[in-house]
């Protein structure tokens with residue numbers, strides 16, 4: 001079920017320079033959301049009604065009053081996100097969702113590898129919480145890659161959920177120096193029924209998908225495409241076609257979570 005609601009901003013915190021976590025009183029959407037799905041959020045200003053932007057559901061938590069809280073995590077990159085970053089508790093935003101297809105867990109999986117690049121950590125928190133709550137015997141590892149230490153997000157949250165976290169930065173400012181794929185290479189050693197869930201920039205997703213294929217490991221990717229409508233109407237979120245593919249897949253309707261095999265062979 002889809003909801004279009006005016007949601008109260010409960011908290012809007014700059015967790016690291018340039019990165020904001022906004023908590024919203026959006027009980028219906030929070031309850032209906034599955035990990036990997038997204039919402040469209042607009043600042044709700046009458047002057048700029050068109051600034052609706054897609055954000056993956058970052059986290060879902062129960063509030064003190066028993067109502068559920070929905071969080072988004074964003075980086076300020078344009079006018080829409082700048083306005084959102086200035087929203088104070090007590091103000092409201094317009095939220096539409098949940099939208100799109102989320103992650104799914106294979107029942108025979110023994111170990112989940114959550115691989116995120118930069119802001120790609122955003123949907124992984126909800127997924128991690130869900131896996132820890134619903135599939136607790138399944139072991140989970142989180143591999144975070146980013147350019148600098150400032151871009152490594154949510155390490156504390158993953159640890160609070162109880163997951164092992166490894167980080168890699170391109171400048172070596174935190175964790176291993178280099179790319180997250182080097183961490184993944186290690187994590188894929190040995191035999192285990194694994195499943196990879198990944199979100200981040202396209203080149204990283206492609207590299208992760210190639211490694212998954214090599215290891216015969218199922219891999220689901222969450223793509224960060226530019227989405228204007230979120231509902232299959234604008235066709236602006238078409239994904240690059242894989243060789244031999246006839247029709248474009250669209251991030252908002254076919255994804256944002258897709259089997260890696262649908263994008264690369």
Ligand code: FES
Pocket residue numbers: 226227228229230231232233234235236237238250251252253
């Ligand atoms: Fe408009 Fe996908 S965002 S069709």
